[in-house]
Amino acid sequence: MRIPCPYCGERDAHEFAYLGDATVTRPDPAAADAAQAFHDYVYLRDNPAGAHQEWWYHANGCRQWLRVARDTRTHAIAAATSARVSGEPA
Amino acid sequence: MRYSFLSILANGLSGQKGWAPAWRDAAPKPAYDVIIVGGGGHGLATAYYLAKVHGIRNVAVLEKGVIGSGNAGRNTTIIRSNYLLPGNEPFYEWSMKLWEGLEQELNYNAMVSQRGILNLFHSDAQRDAYARRGNAMRLAGVDSELLDKARVKAMYPFLDFDNARFPIQGGLLQARAGTARHDAVVWGYARAADRLGVDIVQNCEVTGFIREGDAIVGVETTRGPVRAGKVAVAVAGSSSRVAGMAGLRLPIESHVLQAFVSEGLKPLVDGVITFGAGHFYISQSDKGGLVFGGDIDGYNSYAQRGNLPVIEDVCEGGMALMPRLGRLRLLRHWGGIMDMSMDGSPIIDRTPVPGLYLNAGWCYGGFKATPASGWCFAHLLATGAPHETAGAFRLDRFRTGHLIDEKGVGAQPNLH
Ligand SMILES: Cc1cc2nc3c(=O)[nH]c(=O)nc-3n(C[C@H](O)[C@H](O)[C@H](O)COP(=O)(O)OP(=O)(O)OC[C@H]3O[C@@H](n4cnc5c(N)ncnc54)[C@H](O)[C@@H]3O)c2cc1C
Ligand SMILES: [Zn+2]
Numbered sequence: 001m002r003i004p005c006p007y008c009g010e011r012d013a014h015e016f017a018y019l020g021d022a023t024v025t026r027p028d029p030a031a032a033d034a035a036q037a038f039h040d041y042v043y044l045r046d047n048p049a050g051a052h053q054e055w056w057y058h059a060n061g062c063r064q065w066l067r068v069a070r071d072t073r074t075h076a077i078a079a080a081t082s083a084r085v086s087g088e089p090a
Numbered sequence: 091m092r093y094s095f096l097s098i099l100a101n102g103l104s105g106q107k108g109w110a111p112a113w114r115d116a117a118p119k120p121a122y123d124v125i126i127v128g129g130g131g132h133g134l135a136t137a138y139y140l141a142k143v144h145g146i147r148n149v150a151v152l153e154k155g156v157i158g159s160g161n162a163g164r165n166t167t168i169i170r171s172n173y174l175l176p177g178n179e180p181f182y183e184w185s186m187k188l189w190e191g192l193e194q195e196l197n198y199n200a201m202v203s204q205r206g207i208l209n210l211f212h213s214d215a216q217r218d219a220y221a222r223r224g225n226a227m228r229l230a231g232v233d234s235e236l237l238d239k240a241r242v243k244a245m246y247p248f249l250d251f252d253n254a255r256f257p258i259q260g261g262l263l264q265a266r267a268g269t270a271r272h273d274a275v276v277w278g279y280a281r282a283a284d285r286l287g288v289d290i291v292q293n294c295e296v297t298g299f300i301r302e303g304d305a306i307v308g309v310e311t312t313r314g315p316v317r318a319g320k321v322a323v324a325v326a327g328s329s330s331r332v333a334g335m336a337g338l339r340l341p342i343e344s345h346v347l348q349a350f351v352s353e354g355l356k357p358l359v360d361g362v363i364t365f366g367a368g369h370f371y372i373s374q375s376d377k378g379g380l381v382f383g384g385d386i387d388g389y390n391s392y393a394q395r396g397n398l399p400v401i402e403d404v405c406e407g408g409m410a411l412m413p414r415l416g417r418l419r420l421l422r423h424w425g426g427i428m429d430m431s432m433d434g435s436p437i438i439d440r441t442p443v444p445g446l447y448l449n450a451g452w453c454y455g456g457f458k459a460t461p462a463s464g465w466c467f468a469h470l471l472a473t474g475a476p477h478e479t480a481g482a483f484r485l486d487r488f489r490t491g492h493l494i495d496e497k498g499v500g501a502q503p504n505l506h
Contacts, residue, residue: 045342047330073393075397
């Protein structure tokens with residue numbers, strides 16, 4: 001598996017570290033339903049078989065966080081953008 | 091037909107023509123008391139104990155492919171009960187006890203072999219951690235023994251004891267642990283369940299649930315609708331997909347785990363050895379191949395195949411532990427989809443949806459759990475209450491904070 005880093009170009013997956021699902025966002029701790037929202041945010045995942053948005057960190061490269069669109073059934077990568085553009089990992 | 095020495099002899103003398111299929115390839119009936127989704131080890135064991143222990147025989151196991159084509163047929167066959175935490179240890183020890191009587195129980199040769207598992211340690215801190223684990227096991231009434239370097243050397247002289255970075259200081263031994271023939275476990279449970287009247291329905295994928303109000307009263311399948319009093323899901327790596335059809339999101343991510351087998355060799359490794367300084371473990375199958383593996387790949391996957399970085403990592407671990415591995419040729423390698431839970435421990439529980447029960451979150455260690463998982467899931471389905479050894483495996487523990495995190499790494503499934 002190779003990840004097309006927008007800064008470094010296409011690089012082998014072993015240069016990257018994986019964080020996980022990029023669609024979950026950290027809830028507001030002051031909100032009334034914060035306990036429920038944090039449970040869902042920390043523990044529950046859609047875990048789709050198919051298109052998945054996920055965070056990868058280019059540890060042995062430019063050290064940027066990337067948002068990668070990958071198919072979990074084939075590992076084919078459709079896009080990788082810098083988290084600076086698409087929103088930081090929450 | 092009951093298998094016995096006499097049946098083998100009789101068939102040997104009559105050209106092996108007297109064998110009947112071990113189980114019926116059933117077509118689905120319109121309705122059952124209990125439907126089990128997933129014909130892996132856990133689903134089949136659940137069906138068997140429902141019929142055997144609880145007398146519930148109007149049961150079907152619905153499998154989307156052929157039984158045992160998921161993780162049950164892909165694992166590295168290690169069975170053990172060397173856990174640390176009180177929520178886990180009694181359950182895995184119950185499983186170990188069931189393994190010890192399994193072949194007589196099922197009248198099937200599952201090649202259960204209690205050849206021992208040795209977890210090596212390479213530092214003082216790791217020695218302390220393993221002493222603690224060994225003591226916790228003994229407190230739970232389970233065998234364990236802390237071995238020093240000399241005793242490990244007597245068992246496995248060919249390991250790299252004086253490795254510059256990871257010298258071997260000793261190991262924690264569970265002598266009752268070992269291996270079993272994974273396919274035979276599937277076939278043995280299938281045959282024994284079938285003989286008690288359970289329908290094993292293959293090529294029957296569950297594609298949705300039939301609901302009446304809130305409750306689930308059956309399933310839609312590729313072979314038509316089937317109704318049921320209770321629906322029990324045991325689909326391992328597909329847990330999120332199946333639960334998703336009922337509108338549930340689970341505390342689970344699916345990840346790929348790879349395993350490897352070498353060309354066949356004469357007897358070399360007579361137990362199971364795990365490397366403590368990286369993730370690598372090895373045993374030898376009865377056919378002679380060295381069976382080994384390591385970490386999951388670490389990213390969400392449903393692909394049943396992995397990537398090269400983990401292959402490299404596993405081989406590095408192997409070479410650091412056992413340099414002679416470098417002369418071997420690899421015969422095969424493959425992957426399976428793990429239901430990685432958020433704390434690394436399983437779930438055997440009812441769900442918030444009436445009529446729907448869940449058995450999931452086995453991560454990379456559910457083969458050893460097969461007998462107890464079936465026993466406890468059947469107990470829950472039949473009595474409505476959790477079995478005494480599985481009471482901690484609740485689905486709502488993530489909400490209540492009663493997590494069972496053996497490794498202490500938190501809600502990061504790829505690190506468990
Ligand atoms: C490489 C590898 C090595 C491993 N090594 C070990 C080990 O050494 N020791 C250990 O204890 N564990 C090990 N494991 C883990 C162990 O194999 C699993 O935890 C365990 O097999 C899971 O339970 P199961 O047997 O019921 O799963 P499976 O065999 O995966 O059964 C689930 C079944 O559900 C079916 N299914 C899925 N969706 C549907 C649907 N919609 N409708 C109908 N059927 C469906 C699938 O086809 C499958 O047959 C390993 C796993 C792998 C992949
Ligand atoms: Zn980069």
